[in-house]
Amino acid sequence: MEIITAQSSGFCFGVERAVNEVENQIAGGEKPVYTYGPIIHNQQVVDSLSARGVIVIHSEEELQNIHEGTIIIRSHGVSRRIQNIMEKSGATVIDATCPFVKKIHGIAEEAGRNGEVLVIAGNPDHPEVQGIMGWTEGEVHVVRDEKEMEELELAPGSRAVLVAQTTYNKTKFEDIVAIFTKKEYSYSVKYTVCSATDRRQTEARDIASKVDAMVVIGGRHSSNTQKLYQICSEKCRHTYFIETPDDLDMKPFQSFSRVGITAGASTPKSIIEEVTLHVRRNEC
Ligand code: F3S
Numbered sequence: 001m002e003i004i005t006a007q008s009s010g011f012c013f014g015v016e017r018a019v020n021e022v023e024n025q026i027a028g029g030e031k032p033v034y035t036y037g038p039i040i041h042n043q044q045v046v047d048s049l050s051a052r053g054v055i056v057i058h059s060e061e062e063l064q065n066i067h068e069g070t071i072i073i074r075s076h077g078v079s080r081r082i083q084n085i086m087e088k089s090g091a092t093v094i095d096a097t098c099p100f101v102k103k104i105h106g107i108a109e110e111a112g113r114n115g116e117v118l119v120i121a122g123n124p125d126h127p128e129v130q131g132i133m134g135w136t137e138g139e140v141h142v143v144r145d146e147k148e149m150e151e152l153e154l155a156p157g158s159r160a161v162l163v164a165q166t167t168y169n170k171t172k173f174e175d176i177v178a179i180f181t182k183k184e185y186s187y188s189v190k191y192t193v194c195s196a197t198d199r200r201q202t203e204a205r206d207i208a209s210k211v212d213a214m215v216v217i218g219g220r221h222s223s224n225t226q227k228l229y230q231i232c233s234e235k236c237r238h239t240y241f242i243e244t245p246d247d248l249d250m251k252p253f254q255s256f257s258r259v260g261i262t263a264g265a266s267t268p269k270s271i272i273e274e275v276t277l278h279v280r281r282n283e284c
Helices: 013-028 043-051 060-064 080-088 099-113 127-133 146-151 170-182 195-208 223-235 251-255 269-281
Strands: 002-005 033-036 054-057 070-073 092-095 117-121 140-143 159-164 186-189 213-217 239-242 258-263
Touching: 002 269, 013 033, 013 043, 013 070, 013 099, 043 054, 060 080, 070 080, 080 092, 099 117, 099 127, 099 159, 117 127, 117 170, 127 140, 146 170, 159 170, 170 186, 170 195, 195 213, 195 223, 195 258, 213 223, 213 269, 223 239, 223 258, 258 269
Parallel strands: 002 258, 033 054, 033 070, 070 092, 117 140, 117 159, 159 186, 213 239, 213 258
Antiparallel strands: none
16 A cells, blocks of 8 residues: 655644743743643643643633743734733743734734724634734624625725635635625735645645545644645545544555545644554555
């Protein structure tokens, strides 16, 4: 069996930077160390950090009760309001927001200042999108897909700025832009799908179109992994979404001669290697 592993699979630069930041704090010995939300969508990594004393803050209410130690903002970023609460808490704040996300915060802030409506193509429940929404003082809308963009109605004469969640499907964003530009607003479009996501999606699409089966590894809640799964499923009908090697039923693999493997931005290299070994070991 031939196995093709995507070179772009695994930790992206933003996730790696955030995880390293937590490791540095643990090594520095200062306590307690908090992360606002799990640092990445990977349970094994989060469990291992928690075993070494890292505490996850789950809500704004929990945040209000913290007055010492270090709080790390993960790569998804937070709203300006949450950041203000952190800064006034008395704890040291380390901002590991990915620079690609930070750039969108800047666009949102400017849109608010200029009286422009901010339109975000993304998932309104995702922490990155919620953070972005909190950087504009103006009107803001989130559209999940083409249909919601069709339905979006702004007041006549509105000026709007369209951005994408960094992990949005790039091809889908182009379709959304096409719908947006047909509307009668004065608008500008910022192409904010990050380059790591773009590379990962393009490579996954490419591999999925030439293999018998495609394995996508990542957390169930990881938005970029869900999108990878969607992209690969469109090209390869035997696409499997797994978190660990144990999730993979190897029976169907007996008839596959070419298998592709890719992984989301928060999947550690060790798990990708384990899955590759697992597939290799179980081939007939
Ligand atoms: Fe940053 Fe893109 Fe990763 S926005 S956190 S480099 S997926």
